[in-house]
Amino acid sequence: MFKKILASVGIGAAKVDTVLHTEHLLPGQDFSGEILIKGGDVEQDISGIDLALMTKVKVETEDDGVEYHNFCIDNWHISDSFKLQPGEERALPFNATLPSETPITELPTSNNKCVVWLQTGLNIDMAIDASDKDSLYIYPNDVVKAFISAMDEFGYKMAKADVEKGYLNAGSFNSNSGCYQELEYRPGGFTLFGIKEVELSFVPEQHQTHVLIELDRAFSGDGYKAMTIPHHPDEVAAVESRLRDLLG
Missing domain, CATH: 2.60.40.640 (Immunoglobulin-like)
Incomplete structure (x- = not known):
């Protein structure tokens, strides 16, 4: 006993x-x-x-x-x-x-x-x-790696990464797990449109990855851009140019 x-x-x-x-x-x-x-x-x-x-x-x-x-x-x-x-x-x-x-x-x-x-x-x-x-x-998939590489190429440094409780609702897509990840970037110097901070959140699926980008601009406040990148080599290779257009 x-x-x-x-x-x-x-x-x-x-x-x-x-x-x-x-x-x-x-x-x-x-x-x-x-x-x-x-x-x-x-x-x-x-x-x-x-x-x-x-x-x-x-x-x-x-x-x-x-x-x-x-x-x-x-x-x-x-x-x-x-x-x-x-x-x-x-x-x-x-x-x-x-x-x-x-x-x-x-x-x-x-x-x-x-x-x-x-x-x-x-x-x-x-x-x-x-x-x-x-x-x-x-580890990040190819789409996420392409975004990380492009942000580094444009002179942005990842200042913080964490996981938030809740759901992303970007209109064209939603997250489902009850939590979502945020990668917070800050520019290494002057930016053309006064960008102070960029936050990236990803919602991967089997054949594509959704991306929600939050831009914090000094003169116009926060803005959001949503995009979906298919898991195809040509689409992954185009991430840098799409991000360059967005960041100016």
Whole structure:
């Protein structure tokens, strides 16, 4: 009985470890791995195993401050209930697909608030959930890379990157995940139309990427431009000229 009580508060209980075949991924990419479970000192009833894709989102507080909260982008149910014997080891393979709107983490800025991780939980009856966290490294697709390269070419530096809670509504497209990423750029010097800041947000899909561009101009305030770039080499190559026309 004493061991069961200890197990119910996480002492001597089951342990879980998720092993991914790769942690380096693109939004929308398939990934796979296995969940390794090892029983503790006593028999335990596992009511299920779940895998959650997590990020941190920026939330504005009532006093105009900012907080960062954990946010679940997607989740997968890996296993139904089973009984785990003392010291028993199990390996559960899985396959899943990252949502296309998964935030990018690998970005050229020192002020990068974007993080993504997988969290694995054992739903142990009458126990504190055993959990395991695994960081993911999410890279931009070709369209996003083309925008980042063009902004650098035009002398704009990425000042900050973070993930906002909420939805983008650009009229011609919408985001769906409940959070969206903002890449904030500032010019390295004088700009023709007094641009003080540019924010880029992307909503990737399988064959195209939507882009919402917010321009903060010194003389006319904020303005928005939405565009959709098909995932075709010619369209990706034209990103620089389209962005040049917009920025002047």
